[in-house]
Amino acid sequence: MQKLLILPLACLLSTGLMAQGERDLGNITEVVTGDFNPVIKDAAKISTNPVINDSTARIPVPAYKLKGQRINTTFEVEPIPSARMKQEPLSKLYRTHVKGGFGNYSMPLGEIYFNSLRSKEYHYGASLKHLSSRATLPDVAYSGFSDNELSLFGKYFMKDYTLAGDFNYTRNVVHYYGYNPELAPTIERGDIRQRFNLFNPNATFESTYKDTTKLHHKTGISYYNLSDVFDGATENNISFNSGLRKYISKEQIGLNTTFGYWHLNGPQDTTFNMIIGFNPHIISQRKNLKVKVGFNVGLEAATDATGSGEIFPDIEASYRLVGDIIIPYAGITGGLIERNSYRSLTDENPFLNAGSSMQ
Known part of the structure; x- marks a missing residue:
């Protein structure tokens, strides 16, 4: 053991x-x-036997208590830009433009233009033109002519006003060719030449208010001096015009005034002429109907006539039947527009003699 x-x-x-x-x-x-005494300790055993329960287990139903409470929310609107149509691209501008040509009867043509580009503050430019001919017709004297023109202009844009001005010089030459040169061989070209020189400055001052309730106004002044070398005549003119308009309620009330003075020193005598005009009027528009009611007052004085005055009606009415496509209108008006002058007559007929009647 x-x-x-x-x-x-x-x-x-x-x-x-x-x-x-x-x-x-x-x-x-x-x-x-x-x-040696081996001993095995008794095991600890469960004294009860397992039991199988065939019934279904009961699941408890949970109970919820919901408390109603309002939650405040905010909504901020973000502004968006308004819809706009896509604009067409601006066309390219050029500072200069030149044109030239040559035609029958030895007729050269030339034009030169110069101007500023786009600007919100100013605009200016100049031009030079020439047209002439050395033509000769059978059985008559030399009939050549030439037209020359120089022009300068400018505008200055302010917040509520626009100032503009221009200067023009014109030189026109003709020949009195209406005779047979064989019958008068001693007459030279210089003896039948007529040359006109015209100087013409102008200026305007105009309001550009966006508010239609303000008093809008426009003022202009013009002067010219015309002279010829054949008759030795000289004509001077000064003109003045102005316009006022203002909206009162839905009616537009306006007043236009004009003044003109002409003085001619001819080969025989000296004459003058003066015209003054007033045009008060009212313009009213209701939907498609537009009516203008006013009158023109004209006062005239001249060397060969006593002073006189005239009153003319200035009435006009229009109605839009189909937009801007069909607009019938009717009216009656009159007034002293402008008396015949040496300049206006020679523009129509440059062979006119300065001693002709200006009536």
Whole structure:
């Protein structure tokens, strides 16, 4: 029995020695005295048997309590730009334009234009024109002519006003060719040449209010000096015009005034002429109907006539039947527009003599 007890102990000890590695622990001798009595302890067992329950388990229904509470929300509207139609691209502008040509009867043509580009503050330009001919007709004298023109202009744009001005110079030459040169061989070209020189400056000042309730106004002044070398005549003219308009309720009330003075120094005598005009009027528009009611007052004075005055009606009515397509209108008007002058007559007929009647 002792040998049996020692053998398991020896096995345990040897196993433990192997776990220690190769370390030398020495020799241990154990002596056990007594009988070997192996005992197995009783196992702890459940005394009750399992029971299988065939009924379905009852699931409790949860109860919820909802508390009603308003939640305040905010909504901010973001502004968006208004819809706009896509604009067409602006056309390219050029500062200069030159035109030239040559026609029958030795007729050269030349034109030169110069102007500023787009600007919100100013606009200016100049032009030079020439047209002439060295034509000769059978059985008559030399009939050549030449027309020359120089023009300068400018505009200055302000917030509520526009100032504009221009200067024009015209030089026209003709020849009195209406005779047979064989019957008068001693007459030279210089003897039948007529040359007109015209200087004409102008200026205007105009309001550009966006508010139609304000008093809009426009004022202009013009002057010209015309002279010829054949008769030695000289004509001077100064003209003035103005316009006022203002909306009162839905009616537009306006007043236009004009003034003109002409003075001619002819080869025989000196004459003058003066015209003054007033045009008060009212313009009313209701939907498609537009009516203008006013009158023209004209005052005239001249060298060969006593002063006189005239009153003329100025009435006009129009109605839009189909938009701007069909607009019938009717009216009656009159007035002293402008008296015949040496300039207006020679523009129509440059062969006119300065001694002709200006009536």
